[in-house]
Each structure stands twice: as structure tokens, then as C-alpha cells.
Amino acid sequence: MRKIKTLAIIFTFWILLIILSAAWLVFLIYNNYYLISINLIYLAVLIVACFAFVLSMFFIFQVLIDIRIQLKKAKQKERNIKDILQYDQILEPPSIYN
Secondary structure, X not given: OHHHHHHXXXXXXXXXXXXXXXXXXXXXXXXXXXXXXXXXXXXXXXHHHHHHHHXXXXXHHHHHHHHHHHHHHXXXXXXXXXXXXXXXXXXXXXXXXX
């Protein structure tokens, strides 16, 4: 249960980071459109910012995929344990005479 809470906190952090990055890029483009069109340094900064945003989105999706795989593995282990216990009970049912 603690692992799921930690993963939820990490997921929330990454979502907030995505929102912050997107808002920052929109702010840069909107407020500095004239400067971007004139000055190449600002254009280079904007390109680097867009590249960083794309990379952060990629890594966030990688983290989400890893979390899904971990959760599937944990559920599969729980099912396997449950199946083994049910199989043991079928082979050796509890005796009513004990």
C-alpha cells in the first residue's frame, strides 16, 4: 500500500511538472514573439526549452510505463499466490475431525 502512495505522489509531481513546463513555454512564446522573430539567441533558447519539454514528456511516459509494469507484476504475483493456496486446499482439504 505504501508503494502505491509513493507512486501516486511521483505521478502527481510529474503531472505538475508537465503543466508548469507547458505554461512556461506558452508564456515565453506569447510575451517574446517579437524578440524571438528578431533575435537568434532567444530563438535558440526557445528551441532548447521545447526540446527539454519534449524530453521531459518522454521520460514521464517512460516512468508511467514502468509503474504500470510494476503494478501488473505485483498483481500477477498475488494471483499466483492465491492460485497456489487454492490448489493446496483442493489437494488436501481441511479435515473436520481435527
